Amino acid sequence: MQRHEEEAEALELPARLRHVYWIGGGSGAGKSTVARRLASRFGMRLYATDDVMRDHAGRTTPGEAPLLHAFMAMDMDERWVNRSPEVMLETFHWFRGEGFGLIVEDLLRMPGDRGVIVEGFRLLPRLVKPLLAVPGHAVWLLPTPDFRRAAVRSRSAPSDGFVRRTSDPATAARNLAERDRMFTERLAGETELLRLPTVRVDTTVSEDALCARVAAAFGL
Template structure:
């Protein structure tokens, strides 16, 4: 896995944008873990990924309205590392002559660390709450998005925001414990600067 680089982090941190810019700049292959989630869900069984299959059986209110943010965090399958092995399987099937840049929130530090030949192959982007909320506001279209399909979109959005704040804090604690590189992403950081900060971690 020496040819693989990783960008993990909290939701709304700009992982996809930064990864796409770096992949384009250096001619690398880009692997978005978000894009393969439906395929990975189909490739698992309930025994292999019980939280994923329980989530798939819920209706929209059960997923986003009825449960507390704490319960949502503790039981969200991707946050628990379910099907991470399928990411590794996909990467191992790719040609190794071209570096691969993997990005997504599914890249949990304790799962990625054993795959690194050096800490500088991976970085986690940790958005401040203000940055993440601004990012989601800029993307939001009134009446659209999956929370709009619940009976109480405002509550669903609040639950989701609280869950994601806690997830980002968990990433902060885990990367600190494992001594893995991070970049804090705030409202005052231009996109170009973030690209260069990540490039610096990778030694590019």
């Protein structure tokens, strides 16, 4: 009986989330900026997955999210200096989908009287696709390395400042940049395989143009 109820609930989810628009993508692609501007322009609610990471970590158990709790137990060097970018990629909890169900829970609790734009790198294509009642309600922003470097330099506060709390910030920053590059490549492959919309973001794309492309992809 429980299995049938879970299957029925899974079938209902796309309809219940029909008003949700998803913006995923690589680090430094402009997801937050685009989501904020589109939410304001079209009168939608905004849900930023980065903002709820601490809350979601506190709502999980080691059994539910083993990679997350292993990460939480590491010191800063163990996280960012002593491991290779490849290991960092494969064991990073959010990249493996841990806690994604909590995003869905939060969205289901929100009123459905108007659209919601949800954004963040945690929106993995393979997890979002089964939730889409409208295929065009999701897009992934894929930054080129040059664009991400330019975005990092343009920020007023030092980007990824937590690397400064390691014993070797330069190595930590290189590891993080390589991990994020590989993650973006993985997103590109996964979106292509699943035939999901993407927008390639490079240094020639203005903020206005990027917002316009995402709005067009959403059919807004």
